[in-house]
Amino acid sequence: MEAIEFMAQAKEGKIIEIPKEYLNEISGEFRVIILLQKKESKKSSERKFQALNIDTKSLKFNREDIYDDE
Secondary structure: OOOOOOOOOOEOOOEOOOOHHHHOOOOOOOOOOOOOOOOOOHHHHHHHOOOOOOOOOOOOOOHHHHHOOO
16 A cells, blocks of 8 residues: 655535645545644643743752763
């Protein structure tokens, strides 16, 4: 089975136009798989990039430990 991929929008909610360059390759029975792209609201995309508040006062860190491979 060979796969082709293209972007399309449904017309009248039920018709998807196949690009002309693929029409000669399609004959007989074929499988259709539809992948939907969900539109994200502005709020949900902003929430992804909010800064994190991390309490580091209790962490002990020694710079020399970084270079100590033994």
